[in-house]
Amino acid sequence: MRTIAFYSPKGGVGKTAASVNTAYLASQSRCKTLLWDLDPQGAASFYLSGAEVVKGKKLSKLMEGKAPIAKFIHEEVYPGLDFIPAHSSFRNFDIKLEQEEGSNTLRQMLAPLSEDTGLVVLDCPPTLSRLTEQVLEVADRVYVPVVPTWLSLNSWNQLWDFMKDKKLGTKKLRPFFSMVDRRKNLHKEIMDRRDELLKNAIEAAIPYASVVERMGEEGMPLEVLAPRSPAAAMYRQMWKEVGQDLGIARS
Numbered sequence: 001m002r003t004i005a006f007y008s009p010k011g012g013v014g015k016t017a018a019s020v021n022t023a024y025l026a027s028q029s030r031c032k033t034l035l036w037d038l039d040p041q042g043a044a045s046f047y048l049s050g051a052e053v054v055k056g057k058k059l060s061k062l063m064e065g066k067a068p069i070a071k072f073i074h075e076e077v078y079p080g081l082d083f084i085p086a087h088s089s090f091r092n093f094d095i096k097l098e099q100e101e102g103s104n105t106l107r108q109m110l111a112p113l114s115e116d117t118g119l120v121v122l123d124c125p126p127t128l129s130r131l132t133e134q135v136l137e138v139a140d141r142v143y144v145p146v147v148p149t150w151l152s153l154n155s156w157n158q159l160w161d162f163m164k165d166k167k168l169g170t171k172k173l174r175p176f177f178s179m180v181d182r183r184k185n186l187h188k189e190i191m192d193r194r195d196e197l198l199k200n201a202i203e204a205a206i207p208y209a210s211v212v213e214r215m216g217e218e219g220m221p222l223e224v225l226a227p228r229s230p231a232a233a234m235y236r237q238m239w240k241e242v243g244q245d246l247g248i249a250r251s
Contacts (some may be wrong), residue, residue, distance in 0.1 A: 029248070084143065174201070
């Protein structure tokens, strides 16, 4: 089982859209996939609501070991794609983790899934916290959306420094440009300097597109909503790079 995370310390950069679309494409590539929405705001649930009304459960019983993680999974919201939706109680995740200091509780939670799940995708809240540290530790790769602006690049550099300081492994970081508007000179300028500004970046660059925003309105991954759109094609390129990076065979 491989585990990846989509994370950025900056909100509003297209993180959840990338999580959902990557998880969906992985599931369609004959890779049994679990998407876990760790953000209490639950944006991923909106993107998947067209398949099934997804409601999360309180975290406490899972954290206390009174219920297995399987009890929290909505199976097959799409063929091959399982989902753990967010719940408002997830805001207390860090408090619970502080009480379990010294071990990676998240890793222990995920361990029972290894026999039946090929890929776990973690959609993370935009915070630097105890939960963030555990996600960054347990993930084989961390995909970081970066809007081509100096402010977003500053957030990326802060994350790199955080990973280095905490000895969590900067080599697992995989930034990519997100919400790209090629009509803007700044976006074009920064993208032309990708190799200089972003270490270990993937080539896929997700465009700023209204069809991506419609995912929340329609409750569907882009491959279902608008598979012929340029944005959908770019997410397919992203999944190809992710799959190759992880060594996951594609159909």
